[in-house]
Amino acid sequence: xxxxxxxxxxxLLVLFTFYSGVRLVPQGYKWVVQRLGKYHRxxxxxxxxxxxxxxxxxxxxxxxxxxxxxxxxxxxTRDNAVIIANAVAYINILSPEKAVYGVExxxxxxxxxxxxxxxxxxxxxxxxxxxxxxxxxxxxxxNSISDDISDWGITxxxxxxxxxxxxxxxxxxxxEQAAAERARRATVTRADGDKQAAILEAEGRLxxxxxxxxxxxxxxxxxQRSIEMVTAAIGEKEMPVVYLLGEKYIKSxxxxxxxxxxxxxxxxxxxxxxxxxxxxxx
Amino acid sequence: xxxxxxxxxWVVLGVMLMLSEIVLTxxxxxxxxxxxxxxxxxTYLFPDIEVSWQILIWTVLSSALALFWxxxxxxxxxxxxxxxxxxxxxxxxxxQVISVPRExxxxxxxxxxxxxxxxxxxxxxxxxxxEGDRVRVKDVSGNSLIVEKA
Numbered sequence: 441x442x443x444x445x446x447x448x449x450x451x452l453l454v455l456f457t458f459y460s461g462v463r464l465v466p467q468g469y470k471w472v473v474q475r476l477g478k479y480h481r482x483x484x485x486x487x488x489x490x491x492x493x494x495x496x497x498x499x500x501x502x503x504x505x506x507x508x509x510x511x512x513x514x515x516x517t518r519d520n521a522v523i524i525a526n527a528v529a530y531i532n533i534l535s536p537e538k539a540v541y542g543v544e545x546x547x548x549x550x551x552x553x554x555x556x557x558x559x560x561x562x563x564x565x566x567x568x569x570x571x572x573x574x575x576x577x578x579x580x581x582x583n584s585i586s587d588d589i590s591d592w593g594i595t596x597x598x599x600x601x602x603x604x605x606x607x608x609x610x611x612x613x614x615x616e617q618a619a620a621e622r623a624r625r626a627t628v629t630r631a632d633g634d635k636q637a638a639i640l641e642a643e644g645r646l647x648x649x650x651x652x653x654x655x656x657x658x659x660x661x662x663x664q665r666s667i668e669m670v671t672a673a674i675g676e677k678e679m680p681v682v683y684l685l686g687e688k689y690i691k692s693x694x695x696x697x698x699x700x701x702x703x704x705x706x707x708x709x710x711x712x713x714x715x716x717x718x719x720x721x722x
Numbered sequence: 723x724x725x726x727x728x729x730x731x732w733v734v735l736g737v738m739l740m741l742s743e744i745v746l747t748x749x750x751x752x753x754x755x756x757x758x759x760x761x762x763x764x765t766y767l768f769p770d771i772e773v774s775w776q777i778l779i780w781t782v783l784s785s786a787l788a789l790f791w792x793x794x795x796x797x798x799x800x801x802x803x804x805x806x807x808x809x810x811x812x813x814x815x816x817x818q819v820i821s822v823p824r825e826x827x828x829x830x831x832x833x834x835x836x837x838x839x840x841x842x843x844x845x846x847x848x849x850x851x852x853e854g855d856r857v858r859v860k861d862v863s864g865n866s867l868i869v870e871k872a
Contacts, residue, residue, distance in 0.1 A: 444774040451781040458750035458788060468806035485806070487749060489792050503806045532838065534809040534862050582865055586844065590864030595808070597839040 460492040470536040472499040482537050501536035505597060508547060510554045514607065521567040522607040529554050530597040531589075538593025546592055550585075554599060557584050567606070574601045686715050727773055732762030732780075750788055757784035812837050812859055816872045819855045823847055828866055831857060843867045 464487055465471050471483040473495050480495060490497070512526030531550055533539045543549045561580050562570045570577070581599050589596060606614055670683055690711075739755030761780045765771060771779070804811040815837055823829030828844040829851065835841065844866040851857065857869040 444777070447774045447777040447781070451777050454781050454785055455754070458753075458785075459748065462748060462750045464747065464749060467803070487796060503808060530839070532808045583844070586863075586865035588864070590866070594864070595838065595862060596865055 457492050461489050463488045463490055463497065468502060468504045470501050470503055470533075471497045472501060472536050472540055474498040479537055479541060482535075499536065499540045501533055501539060503533055503536070506531050506533070506547070508551055508554070510551055510558070510599075512603065513555055513559065515559050515562045515570075517562055517565055517567045517570050519566045521610050523562070523567065523570060523604060523610070524607055525558060525562065525601060525604045527554060527558060527599055527601050529599045532595050532597055533593060534595055535593025538591065542592040546594060549592070550589060550594065550596070553585050553588055554581065557581055558601075567610075571604060571606070574604065577601055682715055686711060689715070727765065727776060729762050729766040729769070732758050732765055732776075736760075736762060753788040753791065754780075754784040757787055808838050809862060812862060812867070815859050816856055817843070817859070817869075819845070819851050819853055819857055822851050822853055831867065831869065845869050 463471065463483060465483050465485045467485040469485060471488075473480045473483055473490055475491075475495050483490070483497070508529040508531060510527040510529055512524050515523050515525050517523060529550060531546075533546070539546050558577070558581060561577055561584070565573075565577075578599050578601065582596055585596060605611070667681075667684065674683065736755045736758030739751050739758060741755075743749070743752040743755065757780050760783060761776060764779070765776060815833060817831040817833040819829060820832050820842070821830040823846055828846055831843050831845045833841045833843075845857070845868075846863070846866055847857065847869045849857075849869075849871045851869075851871070856872040858872040859867050860870050861868040
């Protein structure tokens with residue numbers, strides 16, 4: 441009877457031993473095992489056996505990428521502008537034992553580290569640089585915290601700056617500046633247009649006067665030519681002048697008759713006599 | 723007190739244990755079940771074994787089976803996947819030096835394909851390296867790799 445009880449007890453002990461000794465670690469995790477309170481080894485994914493009573497699984501650490509939200513914070517740039525920046529960091533635990541024993545809480549540690557490093561990097565940049573060169577900030581950030589996190593067995597895969605915004609007052613000042621800049625450009629453009637218009641107008645006037653002068657010269661030349669031709673045809677000294685005068689006289693009469701005021705036009709019957717009379721001689 | 727255990731008790735117990743393994747997935751109940759089935763065969767052949775001895779033999783047999791599995795069979799089925807194991811994925815990889823580490827400055831290395839999200843990594847090394855050397859990753863330190871000549 442006593443032997444039976446002992447065997448059953450032994451059986452239960454074996455059962456419990458196996459129950460607490462066999463450990464199935466899921467893929468994507470590593471378990472840190474302590475032997476009597478001291479680090480012993482790290483269990484890889486899959487079936488593992490630890491010695492019950494002495495070994496305990498102290499930490500279960502994920503080896504998948506961890507997405508860390510870096511809370512937004514106020515950062516002062518080199519030219520004393522305040523901007524608000526937040527980021528997101530992707531970290532991966534390479535050595536779980538270093539991560540759990542090297543730092544109290546690696547998430548908070550890295551969050552704070554990224555935050556302070558971001559602040560110091562942006563602090564060395566001017567506002568305009570900080571707003572435009574996100575990639576530079578990213579690379580710089582990754583390099584600067586590499587050494588700090590190396591003791592924790594963690595690698596920083598990437599840091600992305602999510603938002604980088606000027607603070608409220610800064611934003612309104614920048615908008616005002618942009619608006620003023622546009623207004624300045626508008627004024628310049630308008631003045632430029634006015635100037636161009638004035639120049640063109642003056643040029644037009646100059647050109648017109650030049651043409652007028654030319655026209656007068658051409659007219660004078662034509663008169664000269666016509667007098668010469670008439671002189672050549674008539675061959676006398678005074679007659680050509682009389683002829684031309686007479687012609688002009690008739691033309692003006694014609695024009696008078698065409699005018700709306702003129703009702704009756706009487707042509708002198710003896711034209712040469714009339715011309716003679718006007719000339720007062722001959 | 724006289725307890726009689728028939729051979730098929732053991733077989734039924736064994737099958738029940740092996741079935742429960744499907745639900746529980748502890749991977750040790752299976753060996754207890756298998757041992758119970760073997761015990762059923764033993765008691766069928768030798769019905770005179772005492773109950774307490776039967777339990778003892780069962781206990782020893784199941785432990786032996788489980789230990790045999792862990793000792794000899796499990797090492798044969800090593801899982802080679804590196805999914806989710808970043809350290810294992812990068813250690814042993816070979817890349818090319820594109821800038822040599824100098825005093826106080828880290829060098830740079832390029833992998834043929836991105837590993838852990840980047841194809842260019844900073845490197846540190848004990849060996850004296852030249853540009854274009856092929857190097858093997860020994861360890862990772864933060865965002866830098868410790869390398870040796872391949």
